[in-house]
Amino acid sequence: MVKTIAATQLGMIGCTTQHTTTTAELPIEGELPSLDGAIAWLNSQPLTVDELRGKVVLINFCTYTCINWLRQLPYVRAWAEKYQDQGLVVIGVHTPEFEFEKITNNVRRALADMRIAYPIAMDNDYAVWRAFGNHYWPALYFVDRQGRIRHHQFGEGDYERSERVIQQLLSESGANPVSQDVVEVDAHGVEAAADWNSLKSPENYLGYERTEHFASSGAVINKPRSYTVPAQLRRNQWALSGDWTIGRQAIVLNQSGGRIAYRFHARDLHLVMGPAEQGTSVRFRVFIDGQPAIATRGLDINDQGEGTVTEQRLYQLIRQPQPISDRQFEIEFLDAGVEAFAFTFG
Template identity: 55%
Template sequence: MLAFSSAGRSFLRYSGLSLAVALCAAPVARATPLASLSGATSWLNTQPLSADALKGKVVLVDFWTYSCINCLRELPYVEAWADKYKPYGLVIIGVHAPEFAFEKNLDNIRKAVTRFHIGFPVAVDNDRAIWNGFGNEYWPAAYFIGGNGKIQAHHFGEGDYDNSERLIQTMLRENGAKDVPSDLVHPKAVAEQAEADQSDIGSPETYIGYERASNFISTGGAIQDAPNDYVIERAPALNQWGLSGNWSVGPESARLNKAGGAIVFRFHARDLHLVLGPVKGDAPVKFRVTIDGMAPGAMHGSDCDENGNGTVIGQRLYQLVRQNDDAVGEHEFRIEFLSPGVEAFSFTFG
């Protein structure tokens, strides 16, 4: 088993990366990290849970946020474990720790819990009190806690599900549970929750706000916090992207001010996702996707049709491209918005 040290910066997602289960506590976590549950700003699917109430139980604390593609691909396994092992004493707590400001909106979190059929307890950690109590730096991150309230192991990133489930089985048996199943779950996830094609991802997570943007090619660069007419004067190379039309680029996102604005990205991956939201509440914004200048056809994602048409109806991750596993290639993606009032945050791939 591998042990891991703290990452170089906080709040790091793992895009297409899995780190094996580590049989040691995160070095900066509290000795009794479950005490930090008292810092939750809200609870969903349960009354508030406390360290005292969880004494003697095996607990899996899973940090996630609802626009993180890695978290969404992990969720079917966490949900399956919650259903399968609840009768044997496992308690799963999903700690929703936001990355973007809109992920603090409780209505948005409730919609995500409903959309992804999450039935286990969810602690809303808008102040990062639980995140800090665990010394966490990753999405997703799973902490396996024994009946003594101490972390016995942790896993950062998606993947390695078989080893995680075997660890759950072992911990439950050691905690006195009888007849714990020894088989493993194999959930059949669809759309954005389907497991990534890890062997053919050539594009990294890419942020649109100026605080973390990279590989931006619109002429003149990003003008911070002010409206600007953007132009793309050359075709992007792999993993380069740009804006066209009138946008205001902020620290987290870019907001479209006039109809007809577009975003272009040259990518290599099976799936392309874009975190989007309407600027004003749930006011819908229609869009059209093209791939290499043409309608996506069979390569369309779950949030647009074969003609590339779709609608932004809430602040969330949208799957816009899904290629066949045996035909993954490099392509130029373009999304044009037919009305103003959309906000774009980040690209992720799978």
């Protein structure tokens, strides 16, 4: 899966399935553009195109709450470690989707949590994104030692093909010997591959700009309002109960006791959320089909089906065992002040 900011018919960001074509040849797709548009660098001093010439470079466009990138990350991290002594330079270009992803301390914390040691360019103004003509999270661009882009990969998947491209470019550069084995990744938590066979719920945003299938009646924007959950939700519909304000990117809970309900079909359910005010926390309880989510709990839920929102990030709330069927998810917030941005599934 790939998240795109390409101009769809509605001008929205969404997920589509996309596969690259596997060929034996690596054509020249263009030159490595400037990285000067980055506003800051983490894990490194600023890097320039001239400094990188003579190296094989892997550029990875990312944003830290993107589930598609999180599931790709174990491979990128493994390649960076495996091939660093043979001349591979991995650079993450962090182009934020949400406003809170522009905050350097948020990104720095996420990098530490995700064990990312390679350089990260903070692309808050989308300058590097535009220089590449990029439209996707995640995106990989493979650059040879002469500074030429020789291959790209948009979205998750094709990991063996990507590693073979790295090996080929390193061999062309004179690195010797280049391992012909491919990494084996044992990914856990949010980094684990999606259960594609049972995934029938697409990503959905909660702010009015891009949301779909909102089932509570009488929605108003940018103003507090009390909502109720309908008696029945259809698959991929969502609804609110309690006093909420629906904003452009997110919904904000004004009084404790509010709930979000979502009818979904997937192994995993994640919610991008955080406290509306830095330094605060919001307690919550999670239910599946009206019962505490204990047997189906995700990483961010304890054995009582409860958790706490402490920072702005993606929270894994549900990981259910087989068989997968339509389920009704509900999250009840015991404190006011939560800000919720998007649901993703896996």
